[in-house]
Amino acid sequence: METVNKTGEVMDPVTDNENGATRSNNNSGNGLFATAKESFESASRLLRRKIPRTGHLMTPRRLWINTVPTHECDIVIMFPPKTEDMELMWMLSQLRSGTPGLIVQVKHHPSTDSYGLYLTAPFSLMLKTAEELHLPKRLKQDHGGGLKEFVQLEMNLFETGEEMDKDFFTTQERQWMVYHLLHTLRASANDQFGTFKFVEGQAIIPKCLSEGLISQIYPLHDLDALQQLRQSWVRTFVKKQPLDAVCKYFGVKIAMYFAWLGHYTFMLIIPAFMGFIFWIGFGRGDQSSEDIGYVLFSLFNVIWFSIYLEAWKRYSSELAYKWGTLDQRHELLMEPRPLYFGNLERSPVTGRLEPTYPAWKRRVFRYFVTVPVIVLCLTVVLSVMIISLKSQDWWDKHIQNEGYYFWLSYLPKVLLAVIITLLDEAYYKVALWLNDMVSIRQLVLFSFLHCVLPTRPRETERGNQACYIITKL
Structure with a gap:
């Protein structure tokens, strides 16, 4: 319808x-x-x-992929979260008054609620610092082409790149000089950072770092140079290592380590080949022929190792001369370490005001504190060794009599590895404390591998070192 x-x-x-x-x-x-x-x-x-606190921790994925590098920055100083503004302003004033010309940028990190100081230095300040540090730079070919300590008045004698401000100093050299400028910052009388009071002439940055007032100090990567190293070094297997590029970016110590690693790996081809030959010639016969092969191969290893040491000495000396570290300056001509304290006196060697610590105080502390502490540490190591050996024997007999699982025999070894690790950390802190109390001009750390003491030449005790190594890794 x-x-x-x-x-x-x-x-x-x-x-x-x-x-x-x-x-x-x-x-x-x-x-x-x-x-x-x-x-x-x-x-x-x-x-x-x-969940009110998690919003600032959520960062979009695209921000992690498309990172934006920080330009004009060599060193970053990070402060703990919730650092007071007055403390931050005090540090800024100290940096600007103690190191005039230093470029400082303040940035806030919302993800951690902390502040960071991004530091660099102008080219003029870099030149002055390089002369103070006696930085070796390469001369032009017309003037010999070798390495010479930099002098600002002889600037025209040294090699320069296309852009002098950017190419004259490497990334590692710029970061090292800015780091040196930070460590030369000294406190005045009645200086105070938060609740911590400084002593006159005390290094500000290292002391703040050791006291936890500064969380960390680190250099920033140069992304372009890092990408070149990734292409020419990391992603290549059969090519020769670009040691000069590694030295230019990471410094001499890192480059020397990788030079030794490559040299040693290449030289291991000879004993590996000879070991294969000895295995074919003597490893398939009776026991007497195997013993002869072991003796001959041991003699070969002794000869090869002696030759390798001489070859490495030659090669390392060549690299040290090439990189300008063959002739090191004497300790008295070098700047004392930042945490070295004492009365400011004029040095008879350099003619500059430097902290001086009386020798008699160092001897008194050494004989009445350092020596007893070392004896106490050795006593603890000896006691741990005796207790571990006794407990291992008792535990092995107990397991054999009771018929427990065989893997339970490793419990004393694992416990020993844990104890050794804890003692290692304790000894490290004790060594740093002794070094600070005695006020050594230059710091040298020695690591004592006391894990060798609680072992003995028995088949059942070979697991001690293995357990220790696994625990350390």
Whole structure:
């Protein structure tokens, strides 16, 4: 049946019912969407109310992928979270007054709620610092082409790159000089950082770092140079190591280590080949022929190792001469370490004011404190050795009599490894404390491997060192 509306149009009842159903479905769909949206918003509000501290830790993934490098920065000083503004301003004033010309940028890290100081130095300050540090730089070929300690008045004698401000000093040299400038910052009388009070002439940055007032100090990478090293060094296997590029970026110590690693690995080809020959010639016979092979191979290793030492001495001397570290300056001509303290007196060697510590105080502390502490540490090591040997014998007999699992015999060894690790950490802290108390001009650390003491030439005791090594790793 057709109906006519008020405007005179003819209406189909079936079509009208379908349109009504469609409107009803749309209204129900809109209602469902609105309900879901309201539920999602309420859940979001509840999440933000329950976990208020996690919002600043959520960083979009694209920010981690597309990192933006920090330009014009060599060293970063990070402060602990919730550092007071007054402490930060005091450190800024000390940096600007103690090292004039140093460029400092302050940045806030929202993810950790901490502040960082991004430091660099202008080229003029770099030149002055390089002369103070007696930095070796390469001369032009017209003037010999060798290495010479940098002198600012003889600037025209040294090699320069296309852009003198950027190419004259390497990344490692710039970072080293900025790091040196930080360590030369000394405290005045009545200086105070937070609750810590400084002594006049005390190094500010190292003391703040040791006291936890500064969380860490680290250099920033040069992404372009790092990418070049990744392509020419990390991703190549058969090519020769670019040691000059490694030295230019990481410094002489890191480059010398990888030079030794490559040299030693290459020289191991000879004993490996000779060992294979001895195994073919003597390893398939009777016991007497094997013994002869072992003796001959041992003699060969002695000869090879002597030759290798001489070869490495020649090669390392060549690299040291090439990188300007063959002739090191005497200890008295070098700057004392930053934590070295004492009365400021004029040095008869350098003619500059340097902290001086009386020799008689050092001797008294050495004989009445250092020596007894060392004897006590050796007594502890000896006691641990005796107790470990006795307990291992008792434990082995107990396991054999009771019929326990064989792997339980390793429990004393694991316990010994844990004790040795704890003692190692304790001895390290004791050594640093003794060094600070006696005020040594230059710091040298020796690691005493006392894990060798609690072992003896028995088959059952070979696991001690293995357990210790596994624990240390």
